[in-house]
Amino acid sequence: MEQQKLTAKQRFAIPRQVMQAQDPAIRVLNFTEVNLGYTPEQAQREAMRCIQCKDPVCIQGCPVNIKIDQFIKMIADGNFLDAAKKIKEDNVLPAICGRVCPQEDQCEKACILTKKYGSVAIGNLERFAADYERESGNIELPVVKAPTGKKIAVIGSGPAGLSCANDLVQLGYDVTIFEALHEVGGVLMYGIPEFRLPKEIVQFEIDGLKKLGVKFVTNAVVGRSVTVDELLQDEHFDAVFIGVGAGLPWFMGIPGENLLGVYSANEFLTRVNLMKSYNFPENDTPVFDCKGKNVAVFGGGNTAMDAVRTAKRLGAKNASIVYRRSEAEMPARVEEVHHARAEGVEFLMLMNPLEFIGNEQQWLTGAKCLRMELGEPDDSGRRRPVPIKDSEFILPIDMAVISIGNGSNPLIKQTTPDIEVSKRDTIVVDLNTMATSKENVYAGGDIVTGGATVILAMGAGRTAAAAIHEKLMGGSAN
Numbered sequence: 001m002e003q004q005k006l007t008a009k010q011r012f013a014i015p016r017q018v019m020q021a022q023d024p025a026i027r028v029l030n031f032t033e034v035n036l037g038y039t040p041e042q043a044q045r046e047a048m049r050c051i052q053c054k055d056p057v058c059i060q061g062c063p064v065n066i067k068i069d070q071f072i073k074m075i076a077d078g079n080f081l082d083a084a085k086k087i088k089e090d091n092v093l094p095a096i097c098g099r100v101c102p103q104e105d106q107c108e109k110a111c112i113l114t115k116k117y118g119s120v121a122i123g124n125l126e127r128f129a130a131d132y133e134r135e136s137g138n139i140e141l142p143v144v145k146a147p148t149g150k151k152i153a154v155i156g157s158g159p160a161g162l163s164c165a166n167d168l169v170q171l172g173y174d175v176t177i178f179e180a181l182h183e184v185g186g187v188l189m190y191g192i193p194e195f196r197l198p199k200e201i202v203q204f205e206i207d208g209l210k211k212l213g214v215k216f217v218t219n220a221v222v223g224r225s226v227t228v229d230e231l232l233q234d235e236h237f238d239a240v241f242i243g244v245g246a247g248l249p250w251f252m253g254i255p256g257e258n259l260l261g262v263y264s265a266n267e268f269l270t271r272v273n274l275m276k277s278y279n280f281p282e283n284d285t286p287v288f289d290c291k292g293k294n295v296a297v298f299g300g301g302n303t304a305m306d307a308v309r310t311a312k313r314l315g316a317k318n319a320s321i322v323y324r325r326s327e328a329e330m331p332a333r334v335e336e337v338h339h340a341r342a343e344g345v346e347f348l349m350l351m352n353p354l355e356f357i358g359n360e361q362q363w364l365t366g367a368k369c370l371r372m373e374l375g376e377p378d379d380s381g382r383r384r385p386v387p388i389k390d391s392e393f394i395l396p397i398d399m400a401v402i403s404i405g406n407g408s409n410p411l412i413k414q415t416t417p418d419i420e421v422s423k424r425d426t427i428v429v430d431l432n433t434m435a436t437s438k439e440n441v442y443a444g445g446d447i448v449t450g451g452a453t454v455i456l457a458m459g460a461g462r463t464a465a466a467a468i469h470e471k472l473m474g475g476s477a478n
Contacts, residue, residue, distance in 0.1 A: 008051055016118045017046040024342040028312050031194040031278060034339060035099070040080070043128040047076035050120045053112060058122060061110035063459035064163075066090045068107060068122055075125055084133035085140070087126055092166040092209075093159065093458065095134060095201050098127025100192055101455045102333055134204060141211055145172040150472050153178060153237040155222045155412075158186025159454045160243035160445030162209065163461035164468075169212045171469050176237075178220040180244075183274060187245055187446075188454070190274040191266075193306050195313070199273075223411025228419070228441060239440045239468045242427060243461060246446035248407040252298070256356025257402070261288060261364035265299070265307045265403035272310055288399050291315035296367065296395065298322045298353060299403030300330035305340050307401045312343055319345050322395070324352040324372050329382040350374070352385065354392065356400060367395045406451050416441075426450055433467035434460055442468060 020036040021027075027034050038046065056069040066087055074083035087094045103109075103123035111119035133139055152168050154161045157179040169175045183189055185202045210216070220226065222244070231237045249264035251257050268287070271277040275285035295311040297304050300323040312319040321340070323330060326349050330337065341347070355368040371391035374383035408425040420428040420437035427436055427443040434442045444460025446452055 006048055011049050011051055012113075012117055014045060014049045016049065016121055017042045017124070019121075019124055021339075024339075024344070027195065028343045031313060033198050034195050037131055038124055038128045040078075040128075040132070043075050043080075043125060044078060046121050047072045047125055049113070049117075050076065051113070057110045057112065058107045058120075061107040063106070063453075063455045064090045064462060066107075066126070071129060072120065072122070072125055075129060080129055080132045081136065081138055083125075083129040087129055088142075091126075091455075091458065092163050093205055093454070094126050095130035096159075096188060096197060096205065097455050097458070098123050098125075098130055099197050099201075102453060104334065106455070134201075139208075141208070142170050144170050144212055147174070148172040148473060150174065150238040151176070151236065152468065153231045153235070153240045154243065155228075155240065156180075156186055156243035156245060156445070156447075157184040157206075157216065158188060158243055158245050158445060158457065160245075160457035160461040160464075161186065161241065162205070163458040164241045164243065164442075164444065164465045165214045165461075166209055166212070167462055167465035168468065169209070169214050171465075171473075173469075174215075175213070176215045176217060178222050178226075179216060179218045180221045181274065182218050184216050184218060186243075187247075190270040191303070191306075193269065193273055193310055195309070196306065221411065223409075223415040228412065228416045228438070232440065238472055239442065241434075241461070241464050241468070242412060242436070242441065242443040242447060243445045243457070244409040244412060244447050246406040246408050246426075246451050248409060249402065250405045250407055251402055252353065252404060254353060254355055256358060256364070259356050259358040259364045260362050261358075261398060262356060262400045262402070263288065265297070265303050265401050266406065268307055268401050269303070269310065272314075278314060287314070289314075290319075290399065292317045293398035294318045294320075294396055295399045295401070296320045296322050296348075296397045297401040297403055299405075300325065300332055301403065301405075302332050302336055304401075304403035305332045305336040307403055308345050309340050309343060311399070311401070312345060316399075320348050320397075321345060322348045322351050322353065322367075322369070324350065324385040325382060326350060326374060329374075348395075350385065351395070352387070353395075357394065364398060364400060365396065367397055367400060369393055369395050406446075408447055408450070412447070419443075424450060432463075433470075434464035435467060435471075440471070 050072045071083040071086040108119035151174045154177045249266045271287045276283040277285045277287035295316040297308040350372040357366045371388045372385040375386040378384040434444045442464040445457035
């Protein structure tokens with residue numbers, strides 16, 4: 001049935017299509033992707049649920065303003081490759097965003113079908129179109145404009161840096177991305193597990209940028225191996241974009257955090273995702289031996305879910321989330337919580353650690369915790385956790401992963417004192433241009449906002465690219 005012949009009533013009758021996934025009992029034993037994607041039939045059927053609003057408010061919910069109504073209509077009509085091209089007019093990483101973006105709080109939240117019928121599965125459809133294009137091999141590289149003669153340095157190869165570089169290289173700039181680690185991709189490569197975002201997809205997108213002419217320099221720690229000033233003055237870059245993220249892990253500041261077996265989520269996930277320590281000794285970076293052990297992850301966000309699900313796959317006998325509020329206050333995506341619970345993760349709510357306890361060999365053996373109850377809402381709008389008197393107890397654990405957030409990369413601040421930073425050490429920018437206080441230096445992503453989403457970082461990268469083009473060439477990016 002063609003989309004244009006469907007009545008609104010017929011569209012309302014189509015149920016939201018459920019994406020197939022690996023069985024929990026099987027997937028907890030591997031690192032391959034959990035969600036299996038839509039079939040073409042499912043994708044068309046889901047796309048037919050879209051009523052093609054005259055004023056598609058879903059677009060306003062997207063930080064990069066993808067033409068959602070248009071690409072969904074193309075899928076409904078079976079024009080899958082055209083749908084992928086339409087998405088990529090605004091989003092250079094659709095296969096990634098379709099997997100990891102919190103659509104339920106962005107585009108899908110704005111969908112007018114949400115309350116009564118359930119929103120159109122915009123994220124699943126975005127993923128389908130991108131995967132279909134990649135798997136078909138019918139990929140057309142965008143046209144690159146004539147060289148401008150201008151050089152741009154992009155610091156950081158995460159989503160902000162990649163999107164900024166993509167826009168600028170197409171406008172004819174000579175773009176070089178500087179990455180501190182030995183592989184490109186930033187948080188997409190080291191932070192998000194393989195079972196949620198296959199690294200071959202990230203690599204595919206990076207390879208596309210290389211084909212457009214973007215150059216990558218790895219093992220380049222800007223602020224140590226080279227400074228921002230040196231890039232501008234000695235290397236003669238015309239502008240610099242800083243997208244170094246928020247990679248400085250926060251700890252809780254309680255006794256015992258220096259015990260063996262206590263990790264930050266950053267270190268734990270980087271060892272597993274980037275250095276593939278789950279294959280040790282085939283890969284030469286070890287990680288804590290979780291087999292048969294009790295592992296607790298302290299925190300309630302998506303990174304905490306990534307860490308606890310990773311521990312489960314590494315063989316943990318008990319893998320638990322310890323969170324000081326209730327599940328209703330957890331910031332993690334509902335889907336991630338659902339997947340974690342299905343995989344056997346235990347949720348220990350309304351608990352707050354006071355101290356980590358170790359043995360004579362300085363290995364972690366437990367966490368002294370305090371039970372909590374919810375009080376009045378705090379500044380975040382969530383109910384404040386309040387200690388319950390005389391409720392201390394010992395939680396026996398062999399490994400702890402701290403996942404309570406991250407601070408800003410400090411190297412740029414230390415070596416570029418004329419860039420203004422906030423009280424939280426994030427870089428201060430003009431949000432209309434992402435320009436910093438330093439001439440011809442721009443910034444975006446988590447180094448500006450603190451820990452946020454992939455798509456918000458991409459939006460910042462695109463805003464900066466347009467502003468750089470306007471500043472250097474006096475022209476619009478369109």
